[in-house]
Amino acid sequence: MTIREDDIWPGRLQERIQRSVPSKSGPNRSAAGAVRPAMKPDAHDVVDWAVRNAYGVSHEHVERGREAAASYGTSPGPSSPMKEDLKDTTNTVVRLWSDMFVLWLDLLGPLAPRGLRTVVNDFTRREDADVDPGQYPGHDRAPQAHQEWMRVTFRVSSPKPVEVTLDLAPTADIDSLVVQDLVAFNASGLPPITGASLARDDEGRVVVNVIVRPDQLEGIYLGTIADKRGDVRGALRLVVKR
Amino acid sequence: MTTSSRLVPQVLEEYGAATRSVLFRYLPDAEPRRYLYDLVADYPRRGGRALRPSLCIATARAFGGKLEDAVLTAASIEMLHNALLIHDDIEDESTTRRGQPTMHARWGVPLAINAGDVLTLMSLRPLFDNRRLLGPRLAMQILEETERMSRESGEGQALELGWRHDNVVDIDERDYMGMVVQKTCWLTTIHPSRVGALIGTGGGIDLDPFIRFGCLFGLAFQIQDDVLNLIGNEAAYGKELDGDIHEGKRTLMLIHLLENADGDDRRQVTDLISRPRSERTPEDVRWVRERMDAHGCIDYARQVASGLVGAALAEFDATYGRLPPSRDKDFIEELVTWVIERT
Numbered sequence: 001m002t003i004r005e006d007d008i009w010p011g012r013l014q015e016r017i018q019r020s021v022p023s024k025s026g027p028n029r030s031a032a033g034a035v036r037p038a039m040k041p042d043a044h045d046v047v048d049w050a051v052r053n054a055y056g057v058s059h060e061h062v063e064r065g066r067e068a069a070a071s072y073g074t075s076p077g078p079s080s081p082m083k084e085d086l087k088d089t090t091n092t093v094v095r096l097w098s099d100m101f102v103l104w105l106d107l108l109g110p111l112a113p114r115g116l117r118t119v120v121n122d123f124t125r126r127e128d129a130d131v132d133p134g135q136y137p138g139h140d141r142a143p144q145a146h147q148e149w150m151r152v153t154f155r156v157s158s159p160k161p162v163e164v165t166l167d168l169a170p171t172a173d174i175d176s177l178v179v180q181d182l183v184a185f186n187a188s189g190l191p192p193i194t195g196a197s198l199a200r201d202d203e204g205r206v207v208v209n210v211i212v213r214p215d216q217l218e219g220i221y222l223g224t225i226a227d228k229r230g231d232v233r234g235a236l237r238l239v240v241k242r
Numbered sequence: 243m244t245t246s247s248r249l250v251p252q253v254l255e256e257y258g259a260a261t262r263s264v265l266f267r268y269l270p271d272a273e274p275r276r277y278l279y280d281l282v283a284d285y286p287r288r289g290g291r292a293l294r295p296s297l298c299i300a301t302a303r304a305f306g307g308k309l310e311d312a313v314l315t316a317a318s319i320e321m322l323h324n325a326l327l328i329h330d331d332i333e334d335e336s337t338t339r340r341g342q343p344t345m346h347a348r349w350g351v352p353l354a355i356n357a358g359d360v361l362t363l364m365s366l367r368p369l370f371d372n373r374r375l376l377g378p379r380l381a382m383q384i385l386e387e388t389e390r391m392s393r394e395s396g397e398g399q400a401l402e403l404g405w406r407h408d409n410v411v412d413i414d415e416r417d418y419m420g421m422v423v424q425k426t427c428w429l430t431t432i433h434p435s436r437v438g439a440l441i442g443t444g445g446g447i448d449l450d451p452f453i454r455f456g457c458l459f460g461l462a463f464q465i466q467d468d469v470l471n472l473i474g475n476e477a478a479y480g481k482e483l484d485g486d487i488h489e490g491k492r493t494l495m496l497i498h499l500l501e502n503a504d505g506d507d508r509r510q511v512t513d514l515i516s517r518p519r520s521e522r523t524p525e526d527v528r529w530v531r532e533r534m535d536a537h538g539c540i541d542y543a544r545q546v547a548s549g550l551v552g553a554a555l556a557e558f559d560a561t562y563g564r565l566p567p568s569r570d571k572d573f574i575e576e577l578v579t580w581v582i583e584r585t
């Protein structure tokens with residue numbers, strides 16, 4: 001790649017033309033370079049050759065991004081974005097569990113010990129001191145909207161049987177909500193279910209979109225639903241069955 | 243493959259106008275106007291197709307976001323693009339940009355470099371303002387994406403300039419594609435679609451597929467751009483025809499010529515592109531162009547661009563295919579084909 005005009009001229013041209021094009025270093029060397037084709041194809045394979053090269057280059061960039069992400073993950077320093085993310089994630093998990101606990105207490109209704117309900121509600125309020133506590137599902141001071149109908153359409157594409165559960169604060173602004181990746185709950189190492197989303201259709205129904213890949217393993221997957229501020233507004237639970 | 247999209251020009255105009263309305267709010271109406279802020283606003287005022295910000299906004303909307311959530315990021319992309327154009331024109335010694343003299347041709351190199359620097363830094367402001375609009379975490383993600391895109395673009399530009407500086411002629415198609423992906427694709431297609439998807443999903447999406455889509459799409463775009471430099475309508479193209487040969491740019495056509503020309507021709511092409519631009523005469527440029535025609539270099543490049551568009555459409559299906567039908571989704575799909583149909 002760094003051969004210059006002086007290296008080629010004179011004398012080396014014949015040798016260069018007579019032999020096949022050697023495999024050589026590109027500007028961005030990586031493991032993906034191993035798939036680099038050594039021989040240029042015939043003219044009728046021009047497109048195939050070009051597309052293969054383009055995929056090779058794009059693969060290098062994907063790998064480079066992954067390497068960069070991995071290096072960020074180990075980088076020290078108080079301002080590391082990953083550390084902030086970790087903190088956010090921890091807060092999210094804490095909030096999720098407190099919210100789910102509140103939901104559970106609601107299901108228990110009057111059977112729930114009064115003291116326990118007070119403790120949980122106080123905890124939730126302290127976590128979200130600047131948020132109207134009535135915005136959370138099942139809260140003691142739930143607003144009037146809690147009484148309104150919530151109509152939900154589930155658009156689930158899955159090659160396996162699934163069970164879907166949606167917990168959602170009734171006053172949530174659907175258009176601003178984001179469903180985080182659904183992470184396996186009952187086993188570690190399972191790939192998450194990505195791309196789940198919420199929307200509102202023309203008739204005002206909440207539409208839950210979930211696509212389960214054919215290779216998704218059986219398990220219980222849970223993803224938080226957060227608003228723009230990162231506050232948890234609900235949870236989406238998916239049980240992928242055999 | 244669709245042809246002559248009517249949707250693409252409409253959406254480009256619509257999203258381009260939305261982007262510019264925000265962009266100009268970030269350009270100070272203050273002193274020193276004559277030596278700085280008039281220059282900073284010069285290229286954005288000349289217009290342009292707004293392909294990059296439109297792709298960002300359309301992707302955000304296709305993934306469920308709103309225009310107003312994406313428009314700050316779109317404005318930042320357009321500002322950075324214009325800033326880089328100022329510096330590119332200096333580095334390439336270009337004389338025309340969007341139908342007018344380049345900034346350095348009009349104002350001199352020092353003022354143009356400074357205007358480019360300031361516009362680059364000003365492009366960060368909308369990204370900081372994203373914090374209030376999108377929240378700190380998503381705003382930070384977009385900043386990180388912008389940092390990577392900027393680095394990739396700078397590395398790609400360095401490769402191209404370095405090859406010209408050292409008169410490197412042993413470049414093959416793969417080297418060329420690697421350079422173009424960095425120099426062009428990251429800013430033009432990869433980054434706008436990645437940050438658009440981040441905004442549309444609130445950060446909850448795997449961004450790797452957008453690299454594959456953006457590489458194939460952006461490569462087709464750049465190859466067509468290089469073809470238009472040779473055969474385009476100069477008024478519509480906005481730059482001087484055959485300018486790339488004048489500048490000794492390593493294009494797919496030039497690489498194809500170097501690979502296929504016989505001994506004497508190859509020697510002469512190598513000699514011509516090694517000279518400083520000022521020493522390349524119009525006759526030299528015409529001769530290189532004739533050799534390109536003789537070896538079918540333009541047809542070859544068009545064939546490659548068409549193949550890449552086909553592959554980009556396949557990646558579009560994989561990346562955007564599961565989204566519900568929308569005008570924005572249609573726009574992005576038609577945009578892929580449109581880039582090689584434009585004149």
